Amino acid sequence: MEKQLFLGDEAIAQAAIDAGISGVYAYPGTPSTEITEYIQGSAVAKERGIHSRWSVNEKTAMEAALGMSYAGKRSLCCMKHVGLNVAADCFMNAGMSGINGGMIIITADDPSMHSSQNEQDNRVYGNFAMIPMLEPSSQQEAYDMVYEGFELSEKLGYPILMRITTRMAHSRAGVVTRPMKDENPKNCPADGRQRFILLPALARKRFKVLLEAQKQFVDSSETSKYNQYFDGPNKDLGIITTGIAFNYLSENYPDGFEHPVLKISQYPLPRKQMEKLVNECKEILVLEEGYPVVEEQLKGYMGTGIKVHGRLDGTLQRDGELTPDAVGKALGKDITSYYAIPEVVEQRPPALCQGCGHRDMYEALNEVLAEYNEPKVFGDIGCYTLGALPPFRAIDTCIDMGASITMAKGAADAGVFPAVSVIGDSTFTHSGMTGLLDCVNEETNITIVISDNETTAMTGGQDSAGTGRLEAICAGIGVDPAHIRVMIPLKKNYEEMKTIIREEIEYKGVSVLIPRRECIQTLTRKKKASKK
Numbered sequence: 405m406e407k408q409l410f411l412g413d414e415a416i417a418q419a420a421i422d423a424g425i426s427g428v429y430a431y432p433g434t435p436s437t438e439i440t441e442y443i444q445g446s447a448v449a450k451e452r453g454i455h456s457r458w459s460v461n462e463k464t465a466m467e468a469a470l471g472m473s474y475a476g477k478r479s480l481c482c483m484k485h486v487g488l489n490v491a492a493d494c495f496m497n498a499g500m501s502g503i504n505g506g507m508i509i510i511t512a513d514d515p516s517m518h519s520s521q522n523e524q525d526n527r528v529y530g531n532f533a534m535i536p537m538l539e540p541s542s543q544q545e546a547y548d549m550v551y552e553g554f555e556l557s558e559k560l561g562y563p564i565l566m567r568i569t570t571r572m573a574h575s576r577a578g579v580v581t582r583p584m585k586d587e588n589p590k591n592c593p594a595d596g597r598q599r600f601i602l603l604p605a606l607a608r609k610r611f612k613v614l615l616e617a618q619k620q621f622v623d624s625s626e627t628s629k630y631n632q633y634f635d636g637p638n639k640d641l642g643i644i645t646t647g648i649a650f651n652y653l654s655e656n657y658p659d660g661f662e663h664p665v666l667k668i669s670q671y672p673l674p675r676k677q678m679e680k681l682v683n684e685c686k687e688i689l690v691l692e693e694g695y696p697v698v699e700e701q702l703k704g705y706m707g708t709g710i711k712v713h714g715r716l717d718g719t720l721q722r723d724g725e726l727t728p729d730a731v732g733k734a735l736g737k738d739i740t741s742y743y744a745i746p747e748v749v750e751q752r753p754p755a756l757c758q759g760c761g762h763r764d765m766y767e768a769l770n771e772v773l774a775e776y777n778e779p780k781v782f783g784d785i786g787c788y789t790l791g792a793l794p795p796f797r798a799i800d801t802c803i804d805m806g807a808s809i810t811m812a813k814g815a816a817d818a819g820v821f822p823a824v825s826v827i828g829d830s831t832f833t834h835s836g837m838t839g840l841l842d843c844v845n846e847e848t849n850i851t852i853v854i855s856d857n858e859t860t861a862m863t864g865g866q867d868s869a870g871t872g873r874l875e876a877i878c879a880g881i882g883v884d885p886a887h888i889r890v891m892i893p894l895k896k897n898y899e900e901m902k903t904i905i906r907e908e909i910e911y912k913g914v915s916v917l918i919p920r921r922e923c924i925q926t927l928t929r930k931k932k933a934s935k936k
């Protein structure tokens with residue numbers, strides 16, 4: 405039993421190694437990235453040959469994790485919350501097939517949108533797929549849940565969705581680790597064809613099996629050590645906490661709870677414990693980070709009669725992260741906030757780094773587009789999204805990964821000219837390639853800029869799947885090689901860049917421009933490392 409100081413993400417990674425995983429499959433995304441990076445850096449994982457290379461996107465990651473599970477081995481699959489939208493097809497259907505080797509899917513949700521386009525709460529997905537879910541209240545619990553979760557997944561026969569949020573992922577606590585287990589042997593399922601071929605006749609049977617399994621899932625929640633009932637003297641109010649909210653509540657009651665508390669960290673909801681709380685208390689306060697998932701279930705569509713407070717009645721703010729202060733205020737405590745940012749700290753808008761190639765790409769692009777009446781630039785997600793801000797103000801949209809190419813296509817179909825897409829190299833291989841094929845098939849009049857810094861810079865510089873192969877990929881998809889134009893985005897090349905951009909906008913068809921210069925951050929890191 406060794407105690408170590410771990411980020412929540414690191415606790416999850418170490419627990420997965422200790423639980424005997426044979427592979428982690430993931431695409432980077434804040435706040436989940438450190439899980440995979442930890443496994444990539446682990447000497448033991450290397451020695452064991454645990455798979456840890458980045459996947460091209462979350463869907464390929466989840467399918468590979470399911471394939472490893474099919475072969476009897478334990479697999480971990482990690483992503484940020486919006487990644488589950490990308491992987492949702494596999495996710496929903498893995499709930500139908502079930503698993504063989506234990507499989508845990510980590511969704512790292514980002515309430516308050518520190519680095520995301522939305523704050524979706526992926527417990528909704530867990531309910532949607534009707535599979536068991538875990539939501540740790542501390543880093544130790546995150547470790548224990550993963551360490552034991554593979555066994556739970558194997559016992560129940562289904563993948564487990566584990567939801568964490570930003571503060572859990574990115575804050576540290578002491579964690580006691582446990583002995584490392586052996587990996588599972590390769591062992592494909594004897595009944596594999598009945599479970600993993602989701603043809604309608606078999607899928608109908610599997611859905612009935614999933615429906616029947618719900619009772620077992622609830623039983624498991626009701627006996628779970630992670631769901632706990634704490635008695636309290638004042639029964640005017642009963643409190644339900646989920647995940648990290650238990651931590652925040654505890655901070656407000658260092659000497660013990662005043663009211664009965666039901667701590668929920670395993671779903672589906674533990675019905676009997678919920679009933680006990682509702683029967684014992686006059687009113688209920690629900691503390692949960694994200695959507696009012698439990699609050700809505702407790703209320704029911706028309707209300708259950710008991711008064712329920714939470715995010716829906718304004719006791720807590722409807723959006724954003726939960727904080728210990730917000731919890732204290734909801735309980736009527738006089739809170740002098742010590743979490744507020746002091747006035748001396750000035751807000752700084754984010755900006756592209758000095759020396760970043762995206763800057764030079766935008767400057768040249770802006771100058772050419774100024775020659776047109778109504779140009780539209782469809783942006784994407786990555787460092788280059790900062791081109792939306794001054795001084796560039798260069799993009800008109802940013803919706804989801806890959807959407808730049810397909811939105812520009814739709815707009816071009818609607819008559820927009822020039823319709824320009826700006827996408828990063830990693831985002832292009834994540835989900836831009838398929839959209840490019842749509843453009844090629846329909847000979848869309850579109851200009852696509854793949855701004856290639858040869859890394860996944862936004863999330864800290866992970867390998868980018870298409871490095872060294874972008875031209876070949878585009879040509880393979882069918883772009884005419886004469887209209888795949890590579891350039892080096894530097895001030896001294898502006899005139900040449902502008903000429904190329906102009907020519908390709910005027911070309912009536914699909915053109916791909918690839919401004920290529922290594923990310924200044926990865927370059928600096930490499931130079932520093934070579935001096936050591």
Ligand SMILES: Cc1ncc(C[n+]2csc(CCOP(=O)(O)OP(=O)(O)O)c2C)c(N)n1
Pocket residue numbers: 431432433434484486487488490520785786787788805827828829830831832857859860861862863868
């Ligand atoms: C579905 C989804 N997965 C992951 C992320 C996190 N993320 C945002 S941009 C990005 C990739 C950025 O790489 P690239 O396109 O090469 O641009 P760069 O940041 O290097 O300029 C990632 C992984 C996300 N926003 N959405």
